[in-house]
Amino acid sequence: MLVLLPPSEGKASSGRGAPLKLETLSLPGLTEARAAILEELVELCAGDEEKAREVLGLSEGLRGEIAKNTELRTAGARPAGQIYTGVLYDALDLASLDAAAKKRAARSLLVFSGLWGAVRVTDRIPSYRCSMGVKLPGLGALGAHWRGPMAPVLTEAAGDGLVLDLRSSAYAAAWKPKGEVAERTATVRVLHAPTRKVVSHFNKATKGRMVRSLLSAGIAPTDPAELVEALRGLGYEVEAEAPAKAGAAWTLDVLVDEVH
Numbered sequence: 001m002l003v004l005l006p007p008s009e010g011k012a013s014s015g016r017g018a019p020l021k022l023e024t025l026s027l028p029g030l031t032e033a034r035a036a037i038l039e040e041l042v043e044l045c046a047g048d049e050e051k052a053r054e055v056l057g058l059s060e061g062l063r064g065e066i067a068k069n070t071e072l073r074t075a076g077a078r079p080a081g082q083i084y085t086g087v088l089y090d091a092l093d094l095a096s097l098d099a100a101a102k103k104r105a106a107r108s109l110l111v112f113s114g115l116w117g118a119v120r121v122t123d124r125i126p127s128y129r130c131s132m133g134v135k136l137p138g139l140g141a142l143g144a145h146w147r148g149p150m151a152p153v154l155t156e157a158a159g160d161g162l163v164l165d166l167r168s169s170a171y172a173a174a175w176k177p178k179g180e181v182a183e184r185t186a187t188v189r190v191l192h193a194p195t196r197k198v199v200s201h202f203n204k205a206t207k208g209r210m211v212r213s214l215l216s217a218g219i220a221p222t223d224p225a226e227l228v229e230a231l232r233g234l235g236y237e238v239e240a241e242a243p244a245k246a247g248a249a250w251t252l253d254v255l256v257d258e259v260h
Contacts, residue, residue: 001108001161001162001163001164001214001220001221001222002108002110002157002158002159002161002162002163002164003108003109003110003164003166003211004110004112004118004163004164004165004166004167004171005088005109005110005111005112005166005167005211006088006111006112006166006167006168006171007084007111007112007113007114007131007171008084008085008086008087008088008089009086009131010085010086011083011084011085011127011128011129012078012082012083012084012085012127013127014075014076014077014078014083014126014127015076015077015078016076017076017077017078017124018076018077018124019073019074019075019076019077019126020072020073020075020077020124020125020126021077021124022034022035022038024123024124025116025119025123025125026119026120026122026123027117027118027119027120027153027154027157029149029152029153029156030116030117030118030149030150030153032149033117033145033146033148033149034115034116034117036139036145037114037115037130037136037139037142037145038072038073038115040136040137040138040139041069041072041115041128041130041136042069042070042072042073044069044136044137045066045067045069045070046070049063049066052066052069053066055134055135055136055137056069056129056130056131056134057131057133057134058129062129065129066129068127068128068129069128069129069130071126072126072128075126075127076126077124077125077126078124078125078126079121079122079123079124080111080119080120080121080122080123080124080125081094081095081105081109081121081122082094082095083125083126083127084111086204087204087205087208088166088204088205088207088208089208090205090208091204091205091206091207091208091209091212092208092209092211092212093208093212094121097212097215097216098216100218101215101216101218104215104218104220105121105215106120106121106122108215108220109121109211110157112132112167112171112174112175113130113132114130114131114132114133114134114142115128115130117146117149117150117153117174118150118154118174118175130142131170132146132170132171132173132174133170142174143170143173143174146174146175147173147174147175150174150175151175154175154177155177155178155181158177158181160184161184161220161222162184162185162186162220162221162222162223162224162226162227163177163181163184163185163186164185164186164188164211164227165177165185165186165187165188165249166187166188166207166211172187177249178247179247180247182247182248182249183243183246183247183248183249184222184223184224185224185249185250186224186227186240186249186250186251186252187249187250187251187252188207188210188251188252188253188254189203189251189252189253189254190202190203190206190207190253190254190256191253191254191255191256192255192256192257193237193255193256193257194257199256202256206254206256210231210234210236210254213231213234213235213236214230214231214234217230217234219234224240224242224249224250224252225242227252228240228252231252231254236254237254237255237256238252238253238254238255239252239253239255240252240253
């Protein structure tokens, strides 16, 4: 099972660990694309601060993120699972998983990123600010930049098992499973049960808890139909139908009563 996660806008500090080594990150087929973005991002943030703030879409209160980006090559690096914070990651709570579940997380979780493309939660990265929606002056839109290198690398990473896609739309644009990989891919919506409306905050929390439940139980479904049964067995209310055409992903609706 491969689980695709969005990153978080908020991130923990880099800490005092050894600095980034691009060549040690998982998915080495993405190294060249990572290096190109890293170079331009550092150069952008070391130059005109106002231009950098505009390109990165930062408010005045987040101006300090620009200085942080200038130090990406020398800042301490920590496992990505410790860098990403926010609602989904709070609910997932990787640090409190038992040893077996942590091993499963290391094998199955991939966090998508405007800067790194995708990393495993054990990959050591510095704290940074660069969303997938950014359009760098030289490289252009990051979503488009990633589509070429992502296609073969992520298809290989998916292997022959289930792909559980929990990404937001901006990050989903960087790689779209196709063909038989799509047929064993499940995307998830979290809906308010009485209204059938998509929820926002609770969407992230539910996805984090759902992944935690699967990891803790040691359940690794091999296809979307098995995933539906597994989630129901774990107490989730799930509605799903197989796609009407070949080469399409499944959509699973997880129903919740709370929307806070």
